[in-house]
Amino acid sequence: MDTRLLRFFIAVYEQKNLTRAAEQCFVSQPNISNGIKQLEEEIGKQLFIRHKRGVIINTEAHYLYPIAKRLLGEITSLSDIFKEREFTDKITIGVAESLPQEHKQQFFRTATHLSDSLQWDVRPIGRDCEINLLVREWKYEEDLFLPLWKENYVLCIPDGHHLLSKDVIELEDLQHESFIHCPPCEAHKQCLSILSNTSKKSVTIANCATKTETLTFLMAGLGVTFLPEHFIDGWYGFQVKPYNGPRYFREVGLSYPRKSLKNPAISKLIDYFSKNTLRTKKFSEFGYYTK
Template sequence: MDARLLKFFIAVYEEKNLTRAATRCFVSQPNISNGIKQLEEELDKNLFIRHKKGVELKTEAHYLYPIAKRLVGEMNSLSHIFKERQFNNKIQIGVAESLPQEHKQQFFRTTTNLCESVEWVTKDIGRENEINLLVREWKHEEDLFLPLWKEDYVLCIPNDNPLINKEIIELSDLEKETFIHCPPCEAHKQCLSILNNETNKMLTIANCSTKTETLTMLMAGLGVTFLPEAFVDGWYGFEIKKYNGPRYFREVGLAYPRKSLRNPAIAQIIEYFSKNELKTNKFTEFGYYLK
């Protein structure tokens, strides 16, 4: 049924006059009259009794009116529903701290464009989330893991340290240097292993609970440290130096229980990144000298 005919009917029913109904609908009176006649033919019922002063409502018109109002109201609301994006794909995601902003921005930008009308609920990483963006070592044993990017750990030297002038740092050069450590860091044990194998004179100046605190100590010039390359990109007070030694890195990706794939938005994200790389705008891999 033509929604326009129902709108004509509603106008005539409420105005009880064809001329006023035509003015309200921005059409001519013959259009209203023909529309009502067409509607009556489709329903095989007479809705109005016409007379010189207007129209008289029949029982059939009283019956049709609330139905017509509901149908027209629902049809009018359709465009608003989709414009307001009320059909949201909700995803509760845990996001680990210390991940590079550029990578996180590109992840959320890509996935939001990928999934129509997605609504994000961000939390600290944990098992209560449908999916977590984190370092591989932090995932729960039973969760699946899809890697998105790798970050090299780089040697950071404060600007006032004499080693800043060396083109390539030997690990033996780090003897007697003060080190800033981050014990909760996923690469802390790797770092200690490298240093302890090469020098017996490592001096600890600070043990920090987060990478952000480690970065603060580094920028203050307290000592040298290893940090993810993308994490330190853009900060000041130190330089990244090439070193002759083992390379180590962290792998960042999506950890999720299999049941989370029941969420169509998450299933779409996993399928996409299974076939496509996460593209970033501003970070290129740093060259290292390896043993």
């Protein structure tokens, strides 16, 4: 069916007048009349009753109108479906495992709004990336580093553990306890070093390659551990307890070689976060979010 006939029909239906419909379609009135007649012949139904002041809409026209609107709308937008959006800026970024969703989504939302048309190529952290979002200790030696946020590590005790009866956990309370460690993590290395120098040794129940694995052992109730405060949000099977002892934290930010600043999108990104902090929810020392 000729889409031109559908446009004529919609115009006549909406205007209820052939002259006004012709003006809307930028054609002559005879063209509109002939088009409606041709459409009526094709479907075998009379759509309008013509009179001096305009037209009367028949039941068949009421039925056809929403169908015609939908068909014409789909045909009109057909060409747009296959048009690829043109991005003026592109950033290849590596994102470290175990970073909190709240912080990542705020970072990407803010960064995307800095450019009119920015496309992300997201990969695991590596030298093939123009820029990496990671913990400071994981950056390549030659790269520059811009801190975005700092996360304290909190002491996590599994449900049912005898230490949960204490209001505050002391360093001495952790001696001889089963510990879940994450050797690649700088904070866990510090923790292990401190515990190893105490008179009563702690017991390492597991060495995990990632914080996600550490969390799994914690939720299984197999030992105590320290984890980043935002990383544990929303998980269950354990409690965060106030801890009176050495504090551990990690600093997360953007690591990048100087040559990456040749990318205007990255240059704009670095300039913005050099002057503005990443706005996220804050976490209290007892493990609850605050405004």
